[in-house]
Amino acid sequence: NAGVTQTPKFRVLKTGQSMTLLCAQDMNHEYMYWYRQDPGMGLRLIHYSVGEGTTAKGEVPDGYNVSRLKKQNFLLGLESAAPSQTSVYFCASSFYSWTGNDEQYFGPGTRLTVT
Amino acid sequence: DQQVKQNSPSLSVQEGRISILNCDYTNSMFDYFLWYKKYPAEGPTFLISISSIKDKNEDGRFTVFLNKSAKHLSLHIVPSQPGDSAVYFCAAPQGGSEKLVFGKGTKLTVNP
Numbered sequence: 258n259a260g261v262t263q264t265p266k267f268r269v270l271k272t273g274q275s276m277t278l279l280c281a282q283d284m285n286h287e288y289m290y291w292y293r294q295d296p297g298m299g300l301r302l303i304h305y306s307v308g309e310g311t312t313a314k315g316e317v318p319d320g321y322n323v324s325r326l327k328k329q330n331f332l333l334g335l336e337s338a339a340p341s342q343t344s345v346y347f348c349a350s351s352f353y354s355w356t357g358n359d360e361q362y363f364g365p366g367t368r369l370t371v372t
Numbered sequence: 373d374q375q376v377k378q379n380s381p382s383l384s385v386q387e388g389r390i391s392i393l394n395c396d397y398t399n400s401m402f403d404y405f406l407w408y409k410k411y412p413a414e415g416p417t418f419l420i421s422i423s424s425i426k427d428k429n430e431d432g433r434f435t436v437f438l439n440k441s442a443k444h445l446s447l448h449i450v451p452s453q454p455g456d457s458a459v460y461f462c463a464a465p466q467g468g469s470e471k472l473v474f475g476k477g478t479k480l481t482v483n484p
Binding site (some may be wrong): 261282288297298299300301302305307315347349351360362364365366371 | 416475
């Protein structure tokens with residue numbers, strides 16, 4: 258049981274380049290999330306998904322797109338990277354809970370630098 | 373507007389003593405709170421939670437206290453150990469939904 262895995266662990270992009278971050282979970286969780294963590298800013302929600310084929314915007318969605326074609330995978334895309342997107346990106350997943358009180362399980366993070 | 377606030381960016385304590393990490397919130401609709409712990413180069417991991425129907429929840433060395441009238445919660449670690457050195461995040465589900473709102477975190481350093 259690997260939990261939540263993220264690919265790649267590190268990446269350096271030039272401004273304007275595109276890339277996709279992959280998140281995979283093997284816990285059969287319905288909900289998946291993408292966060293970014295910046296110094297002094299805590300964790301901010303980018304996009305999330307409440308099930309296969311669904312996505313929704315979080316707090317800071319601009320410049321990112323996501324897809325959830327399979328239940329176990331959640332992809333985060335940057336179409337045209339900007340230096341402001343330099344950050345550490347975390348994926349997380351959780352069981353469905355109507356109360357919203359299930360803990361989220363996080364991946365190890367992807368450190369992205371945009372020059 | 374920040375709904376979950378951790379006003380102390382850092383805290384340093386001696387091994388064996390008590391660590392107290394504080395969290396304030398502005399949204400009176402929050403009814404559940406979670407604490408996450410994060411080591412460098414790793415993802416956050418769930419530590420302990422509390423429902424608004426309680427004012428205290430214990431798990432081993434970790435206790436979370438909730439003061440609803442003050443919109444304040446605190447995490448107590450007793451006794452503190454060097455392995456507790458990490459960043460601690462307070463979080464709450466927004467509007468009873470699946471979205472968590474996080475504080476900015478407090479970096480705890482436990483000195484041997």
